[in-house]
Amino acid sequence: MPTAIVTGGAIRIGRAMGLHLARKGFNIALLYHSSGTAGEETIAEARSQGVQCQGYVVDLRNLEETELLIGKILNDFDDVELLVNSAANFIQENVAQTRLETLVDTLNLNLMAPYLLMREYKRKVNKGLIVNILDERVARTLPTFAAYSVSKVGLKHLTELAAVEWGKSVRVNGIAPGLILPPQGGPPDYLEKAAKKVPTGTHGSLEDLIKALDYLMGNTFVNGETLFVDGGESL
Ligand SMILES: NC(=O)c1ccc[n+]([C@@H]2O[C@H](COP(=O)([O-])OP(=O)(O)OC[C@H]3O[C@@H](n4cnc5c(N)ncnc54)[C@H](OP(=O)(O)O)[C@@H]3O)[C@@H](O)[C@H]2O)c1
Numbered sequence: 001m002p003t004a005i006v007t008g009g010a011i012r013i014g015r016a017m018g019l020h021l022a023r024k025g026f027n028i029a030l031l032y033h034s035s036g037t038a039g040e041e042t043i044a045e046a047r048s049q050g051v052q053c054q055g056y057v058v059d060l061r062n063l064e065e066t067e068l069l070i071g072k073i074l075n076d077f078d079d080v081e082l083l084v085n086s087a088a089n090f091i092q093e094n095v096a097q098t099r100l101e102t103l104v105d106t107l108n109l110n111l112m113a114p115y116l117l118m119r120e121y122k123r124k125v126n127k128g129l130i131v132n133i134l135d136e137r138v139a140r141t142l143p144t145f146a147a148y149s150v151s152k153v154g155l156k157h158l159t160e161l162a163a164v165e166w167g168k169s170v171r172v173n174g175i176a177p178g179l180i181l182p183p184q185g186g187p188p189d190y191l192e193k194a195a196k197k198v199p200t201g202t203h204g205s206l207e208d209l210i211k212a213l214d215y216l217m218g219n220t221f222v223n224g225e226t227l228f229v230d231g232g233e234s235l
Contacts, residue, residue: 001051002128003027003077005070007060007117008087010035010042012181013133016206017084017213018053022046028053029073029080031087033060052077060087060113061105070120081128082217083121085114085155088133088148090183095146103147110151115158122166129171131216132159134226136178139234156226163224171223173216178230179203199232 004021008014010032018028019042028046030053032039039055046053054076060066074080088110091102118130135152142149156174163172179198182190191203212227228234 001025001027002079002081003029003052003073004082004084005029005031005073005080005117005121006084006086007031007113009084010039010055012184013177013206013209014084014086015042016210017086018042019046019049020210020213021082021084022049022051022053025049025051026082027051027077029056029077030054031056031058031060031069033058033087061108063108063112063116066113067116067120070117070124074124080121080125083117083125083128083130084133084213085117085130086133087113088151090145090148092145093147094143098147106147106151107154110148111154111158114155118158118162118172122162122170126169129173129217130159130162131213132156132172132174134159134174134176136176136228136230136234138176138226139228159226160224167223171216171220173222173224174226175209175212175216176226176228176230176234177204177209178228178233180205180209180229197233198230199235202231204229204231 004026006018009018009030043053043055137149138152138156159172159174195203208229212229
């Protein structure tokens, strides 16, 4: 059975992707940080699909620890074929407001950690597919979540660099979600209100992102692509 590594896999988008992959028959290396019980519940749900699922509780901002993760996972699973980088923070500070802590945490978690995981995946796994979860903001110039946007634009560029460098052995693609889930703790009518600004007049669903993941997994001639799943919002 092949194995998928999913960061931010305990809750929301990462969870949906991890459970979908478990349903497809992948063993799952599920990385999470502070989700606690939610992480344990996701692991149990993945196992209920008849696959192996192992949780790794890790702070991806700690780059020394992050660098060692792929090696640790390969001690537990021998046939890794997929890495999904979904973990990220999302901090609303424009350029002038950005605190040093925000800048360091955001670049470490959203860009440097996927960078190191990708590099170690190439060095130690050297096959299959990497999918980086980006954001439709990568196509726009919106300063409201400045460090976040810089990190995601950087990750999109890294996706393309690695796709060119590694295409013969590892494909690397991105998914750029638009309005899918409300920010954690957001008001109940957040999605309905925000959907008015989307060309389709709707918001997307976890299912829409899963279809994008399936497409990238299934089409082996797609490499270095960023698939926007955003109802046209980025345009
Ligand atoms: N929600 C949307 O509509 C939307 C739109 C555009 C792009 N995206 C992108 O899609 C991805 C998932 O979004 P989401 O809304 O599901 O995210 P989320 O609810 O904000 O969850 C963030 C994830 O990142 C993990 N994480 C946070 N800090 C961490 C740390 N220090 N170390 C390790 N993991 C850490 C969290 O794990 P713990 O909970 O275990 O700490 C959590 O699983 C993100 O990359 C986001 O930028 C989402």
